[in-house]
Amino acid sequence: MTRRRRLQVAVLYPESSHPESSQEAATAARGDEARTSGWSGDAYGHMLRALAAEGFEVLEVGIDFATLDRIDALTCDVAVNLCDGCTLDGEPGVEVLDALEARGIPYTGARRLAYWIGSDKVRMKVHFLNAGVPTPRFQVFGDADEAIDPRLEYPLFVKPCDTAGSVGVSLDSRVDGEAALRRRLQAVIPLYGPALVEEYVEGRELSVAIIGDGDDLTIFPPVELRFGPAYPATCRIQTFESKFDPASPLYRGYELSCPARLGADEERTVIEAARAAYQSIGGTGYGRVDLRIGAGGPRVLEVNPNCSLEWAEGDVRDSCMFPVAAKAAGWSLRDVYRRLIDVALRRNPVPTRMPAVAPQVRTRTF
Numbered sequence: 001m002t003r004r005r006r007l008q009v010a011v012l013y014p015e016s017s018h019p020e021s022s023q024e025a026a027t028a029a030r031g032d033e034a035r036t037s038g039w040s041g042d043a044y045g046h047m048l049r050a051l052a053a054e055g056f057e058v059l060e061v062g063i064d065f066a067t068l069d070r071i072d073a074l075t076c077d078v079a080v081n082l083c084d085g086c087t088l089d090g091e092p093g094v095e096v097l098d099a100l101e102a103r104g105i106p107y108t109g110a111r112r113l114a115y116w117i118g119s120d121k122v123r124m125k126v127h128f129l130n131a132g133v134p135t136p137r138f139q140v141f142g143d144a145d146e147a148i149d150p151r152l153e154y155p156l157f158v159k160p161c162d163t164a165g166s167v168g169v170s171l172d173s174r175v176d177g178e179a180a181l182r183r184r185l186q187a188v189i190p191l192y193g194p195a196l197v198e199e200y201v202e203g204r205e206l207s208v209a210i211i212g213d214g215d216d217l218t219i220f221p222p223v224e225l226r227f228g229p230a231y232p233a234t235c236r237i238q239t240f241e242s243k244f245d246p247a248s249p250l251y252r253g254y255e256l257s258c259p260a261r262l263g264a265d266e267e268r269t270v271i272e273a274a275r276a277a278y279q280s281i282g283g284t285g286y287g288r289v290d291l292r293i294g295a296g297g298p299r300v301l302e303v304n305p306n307c308s309l310e311w312a313e314g315d316v317r318d319s320c321m322f323p324v325a326a327k328a329a330g331w332s333l334r335d336v337y338r339r340l341i342d343v344a345l346r347r348n349p350v351p352t353r354m355p356a357v358a359p360q361v362r363t364r365t366f
């Protein structure tokens with residue numbers, strides 16, 4: 001009897017994020033980006049051990065702009081792609097997908113189009129509007145003294161268009177009047193480029209983790225971020241300090257709770273908004289949809305294609321929301337990784353095209 005060959009899995013990770021990397025943060029990093037941290041402690045080893053325990057032959061491949069050509073020489077059955085740069089931050093993202101597509105190697109996570117749309121919040125919002133996904137009303141400011149759309153209602157929220165990890169977001173991001181808005185724009189635009197100004201959504205914050213392509217989606221129970229007294233009542237948001245600064249009271253000042261306690265109708269509208277947002281950008285592989293429940297119902301802030309999968313034993317606060325949601329649904333981390341690989345292997349070799357969505361101009365909800 002012949003034994004089946006073990007599946008060869010190449011884990012592509014951003015070189016600078018590896019716990020043992022001596023590499024400095026990318027030199028192109030803007031503002032807070034230079035202070036983000038990569039995979040912490042054992043989170044990365046955890047994934048490697050889980051893949052090995054599945055019986056896969058695991059190969060680790062560190063990728064940055066200087067080593068992108070490692071993909072050209074790669075032989076494996078499937079790649080687990082953990083490279084999530086946005087180019088402007090000095091880390092490759094879409095370039096990794098291009099190289100994988102060119103080699104015809106199946107890979108986990110978002111394909112090129114969804115990844116590219118998802119790496120810019122303004123691009124995403126255009127797709128949300130087209131598909132009728134509820135999202136806060138907004139304006140993009142190329143400079144700080146541009147005329148303000150009179151339809152925007154304070155409080156407003158100022159953030160960079162294309163960063164992640166709350167880079168460029170602080171308690172000063174919420175502004176209650178024009179003077180504060182101009183000040184914040186003056187701080188954000190020189191560092192990060194054009195700023196996205198949205199209406200501030202007062203209300204609970206949730207995130208919905210999704211695995212799958214097209215209509216074949218597993219949607220996990222919503223995770224709620226519950227902000228404690230370290231946060232001012234007027235600004236319960238995830239700042240850069242909340243995510244990356246252990247010395248800040250904001251860092252341990254919130255909890256993750258899953259499944260979020262929601263009424264049946266409320267949960268349905270949250271799940272539907274998350275599904276519609278994911279599909280509106282041609283969501284593929286896996287991702288997380290961030291939203292807040294405002295006075296008019298859920299308002300989608302963004303989709304995070306290829307969101308972080310980091311898991312830490314112990315305090316749930318140290319893990320990322322995706323694995324927290326999957327675990328709450330009874331999945332093990334091995335179940336998650338296996339499913340990500342199954343989705344990759346089942347995929348059509350032709351890169352996914354956008355779903356045909358007729359513009360829904362008359363049903364737009366802000």
Ligand SMILES: Nc1ncnc2c1ncn2[C@@H]1O[C@H](COP(=O)(O)OP(=O)(O)OP(=O)(O)O)[C@@H](O)[C@H]1O
Nearest residue numbers: 157163164165166167198199200201237238290301
């Ligand atoms: N319009 C808004 N109203 C209220 N709060 C907001 C708004 N936009 C963003 N926030 C707050 O800022 C945080 C960061 O915003 P957002 O999720 O858009 O950025 P990000 O940096 O891409 O995050 P991620 O780490 O998920 O990639 C949100 O989690 C939320 O708390």
Ligand SMILES: [Mg+2]
Nearest residue numbers: 290301302304
């Ligand atoms: Mg977010």
